[in-house]
Amino acid sequence: MDEVIRESTEQLNEELRIIKKWEKAQKGLWFWEKIGRIPFKLLDKFTPAFIQKKLGVLLDELGSFVQTGGQYLTKEKHVLHKMQIQMPDAVFTSISDIQNVPLSVMKSVSDDLNDSSKQLAAIQGASTGIGGVFTLAVDIPILLGLSLKTIQDTAIAYGYNPKVKKERIFIVKCMQFATADTVGKEAILNELSSYSDARESQAMMSQLQGWREVIYTYRDQYGWKKLLQMVPVAGMIFGAFTNRSMIADIGETAGMLYRKRRIMERLAEKQSHITDAAGE
Numbered sequence: 001m002d003e004v005i006r007e008s009t010e011q012l013n014e015e016l017r018i019i020k021k022w023e024k025a026q027k028g029l030w031f032w033e034k035i036g037r038i039p040f041k042l043l044d045k046f047t048p049a050f051i052q053k054k055l056g057v058l059l060d061e062l063g064s065f066v067q068t069g070g071q072y073l074t075k076e077k078h079v080l081h082k083m084q085i086q087m088p089d090a091v092f093t094s095i096s097d098i099q100n101v102p103l104s105v106m107k108s109v110s111d112d113l114n115d116s117s118k119q120l121a122a123i124q125g126a127s128t129g130i131g132g133v134f135t136l137a138v139d140i141p142i143l144l145g146l147s148l149k150t151i152q153d154t155a156i157a158y159g160y161n162p163k164v165k166k167e168r169i170f171i172v173k174c175m176q177f178a179t180a181d182t183v184g185k186e187a188i189l190n191e192l193s194s195y196s197d198a199r200e201s202q203a204m205m206s207q208l209q210g211w212r213e214v215i216y217t218y219r220d221q222y223g224w225k226k227l228l229q230m231v232p233v234a235g236m237i238f239g240a241f242t243n244r245s246m247i248a249d250i251g252e253t254a255g256m257l258y259r260k261r262r263i264m265e266r267l268a269e270k271q272s273h274i275t276d277a278a279g280e
Helices: 009-025 031-035 038-046 049-068 076-086 103-126 134-155 165-179 182-193 198-207 211-220 221-228 236-278
Strands: none
Touching: 009 236, 031 236, 076 103, 076 134, 103 236, 134 165, 134 236, 165 182, 165 236
């Protein structure tokens, strides 16, 4: 695509300051989020075997995401079309065309995609909330799939290709961060701070070999937000609200972490240019 106006170093540092402030705010853990995992232990105990089997199949399908590719849920052309609307004078034929787009445009497209995901999550939560505990078993993997799609859309909006395994690992880390406790969030941030390092990326890949365990951990940490969805009929209201809220959290997390990555890369690029100029 044609050359576009990029942010100054000062603007990038200001964006980075905002993200670091957000990261600091994420490190608190509410007490109820700990005890809220109890309902899912009861869910395992009382859910009929045929629903458990269906849940296992869906989890296995999601588990193939890391190994088989990021095209599982998202549509690249849809995101490119959104980007084209924002910048009609540019040409977007692939994800690489997005990499030089201004951060403000990336954020606008990402927010638009996340708004659509939140609306879909609300509808889906209301529909699965009708049957209480039984349909909740189906709601879990569906919402996991929507979480993955939301992060994949955000990845593309910031110029990263989710079909690349390294990016799929980053997507999983975003999912983990959204539901982790204080210690977990800090550990994930430390890992992601050096994600461009090939050795660090490889280490993360080895950590995620037990994908099924990652999925169950993610499910168990859904917390108290899903508790009231287990009440038949009334679960429609709670399901719509909680699913929308959870996808909103996922979208915010992905947006912040991907924007930070893009900022850090642009700052490093500027520093490299300064170093090269000084050496000439």
